[in-house]
Amino acid sequence: MKPSAPPQTYRVKSFGCQMNVYDGERMGELLAERGIMPAPEGEDADLVILNTCHIREKAAEKVYSDIGRLVFAGKQAGKQPLIAVAGCVAQAEGEEIMQRAPAVSIVVGPQAYHRLPEMLDKAVRGKRATDTDMPAIAKFDALPARAKRGPSAFLTVQEGCDKFCTYCVVPYTRGAEISRPFSHLVAEAHKLVEAGAKEIMLLGQNVNAWAGEDDKGRRTGLGGLIRTLAQIDGLARIRYTTSHPNDMDDDLIAAHGEVEKLMPYLHLPVQAGSDRILKAMNRQHTAESYLRVIQRFRAVRPDIALSGDFIVGFPGETEGEFEDTLSIVDEVRYAACFSFKYSPRPGTPAASMDGQIAPQVMDERLKRLQARLAHHQYAFNQSSIGKRCEVLVERIGRHPGQWLGKSPWLQSVHFQGDHAIGDLVEVTLAEAGPNSLKGLVRNGATLLA
Template identity: 30%
Template sequence: MRKAALHNLGCKVNSYETEAMQQLLERAGYEIVPFTEKADVYIINTCSVTNIADRKSRQMLHRAKNMNPEAVVVAAGCYVQAAGEELKKDEAVDLVIGNNKKTELVPILEDYFADREEELEETIIDIRRTREYESLSIDKIADHTRAFIKVQDGCNQFCSYCIIPYTRGQVRSRRPEEVAEEIKRLIGSGFQEVVLTGIHLSSYGKDFAEEERLTLLDLIVKIHDIEGLKRIRLGSLEPRIVTEEFAAALSSLDKICPHFHLSLQSGCDSTLKRMNRCYTAEEYFNCCKILRKAFPNPAITTDVIVGFPGETEEEFLVTREYLEKVRFYEMHVFKYSRRNGTRAAQMTDQIPESVKSVRSNELLKLEKEMSLAYRKSCTGSRAQVLMEEAYEWDGTTYMIGHTREYVKAVVPYEEGLKGKIVEGILGEMLNDEIMFLNLNGQK
């Protein structure tokens, strides 16, 4: 029996695909071992979102070969799409498998083991030309409380800083019946919450033929009535999807978690224009107001890039003031990272790293203040918490989980609570990031 080890780099979609590849290997009889152990095959699902991600991908490939020089090292995913020819020349890499070829992992390995000298079939396609959704699927996940479900791939937006449309290709959507079947299997394995995710989730269904055109809302409605499913959480959304009708429809579905990640990147219109983000700061703010009208105290989270080429101090201050006005629950703050092959990498007025660091630190401090303020605003409200694991704090053991708004909360430790939903009133803060849930009932 051959041993295989997998390592994932990058986003939730990559994580899903790594899990799917592992299950393909398990079904083929491979023994899965930790990546730190000696294996016959190492598979690194690479990321290429930034130059730093490229470097990390290369480092992990070389680390694998160093752990066992006789092993087959497989580079898979986005970095392969971006630098496939370069990787083919890398002595640490034995096989390259691009996006939309991961389903063929096992037969590709079998061909390789059968005859190392023979030229293998092409394992990298021109991802920008395909309209086929790669049918990877899973039936179990290591985390037995929340399952990420990939429903969409590709992106047509071409933001000026982003390489993803070139490494993931055009928008491609998964058939809703396949999504529903996978969710049913996962519920049978004990999951109660699913997170719908994709490269550009808001574009779900736009690639279907006109007579069978679907939207993300159509998909949500279809899976909402699946028996045993308790929660539906949405991955990152583009703000333009949030209309009065969209928010009203979601608020009528009791399994929808009122936790919305709306990608922003900047609160300054001139910066948004250079980024090729197709909305204004005011339009984004209106989307937040729509959600707050449809849901009581929804958790709105976002991404912000600081130090984008040409960002002046005045533009940064406009963004900072804007963030204070919107009042997010959480913000993921990124320092702009130059990515070869994008328009932004060619822009003049690249910002020094020292300036990016100052701006990033300032927003991270603001994020901490806003996040704590949101948690405190939940005090006294009724909440349902999906229990996930034991948590140690100051010598005491608790069970910790997340509310529907994705606020962390704890209850006294009790055997058998993992995977159950408990209900109570959110009380005092255990610390700046976690609240107490005072139990008064259990589901």
């Protein structure tokens, strides 16, 4: 590889989950410390980071075609960018990427990106750099102070997973469960609020497995952390994702009834409604134990909005077992959901299971599931009509004077008025569509429509 000029600009393309979005932001902050700034919209960047997701279908192939596109665009422009591959595909297939894609200068795993600046120095000298170590907490200690962001900020509190669901690569790409220390999280949350965040979304692959010692040396779980963060002046809202049903403890559930800043929304994946499929997935819970957890949340917070993840067409899934999934959807009446067709991930136990389901069967099941989920989401939005609530303004809408924000139940709400991004605006929810609601804001005696 030829030496190149140090990059002045970068672009991070993050795929997949919110944890990748968080990692992408943190990589940007590291680069900004070096004076490397985001490339202006529409301009080519000197450094492109593909922050990959292994959950994407044909994830590795997509990385190679993204790299191919960058190389082609570089040839057209007469200037090749430095290319870095980060994220879970880098972790799982780093060596192969280095062999198959000579245009890639850097391969960095999700636990090692704090070393990106040194790797970049090496790449500028014409040497390729790979780092897929998993030093856990060391990464967070090495990252710079948080940069100014929008009104809602991510804060990773936990990484990795020990659950080993048979379809999932996360335990292999992100490693074992680790919890960041309490004091570090409280300090980072303060910095985010000082930088303008009104809402913090606590992130983790198994966020509710977070555990640590509070400032008095007492063992505490996510509920305790949330109670402490809720005391930060200027912080209005706390959310967290993604949880596992088996890691829900009494204190976290109780916090939903007691902590006003904790929003009435819970993302709790179940994946399937059949106990036989749940066992084959190694989810380590049954449909009934999942429903019991939901009931406990509803007992302390009756208006809580629920969302989940579903996989259709897991190996061996029969029509009757798929219908069990539809039944659980009807029982919970989710306010939002994410649903996918099963697709085998190399190296996972489910990839070599018998009974792989035909694509057309999966397509048909996914369609039926999504119709049912859409029905419940619309019904939930309809049931919100007439409620008064605060909406956190996130951006300007498409129409003159229109603003967009999120309700406490994470619904998109649009409304009129004289506001600013980051305002908490009291609205009355007046009309509901399948994906968003219209809010009315009181202006003296009039409601702005």
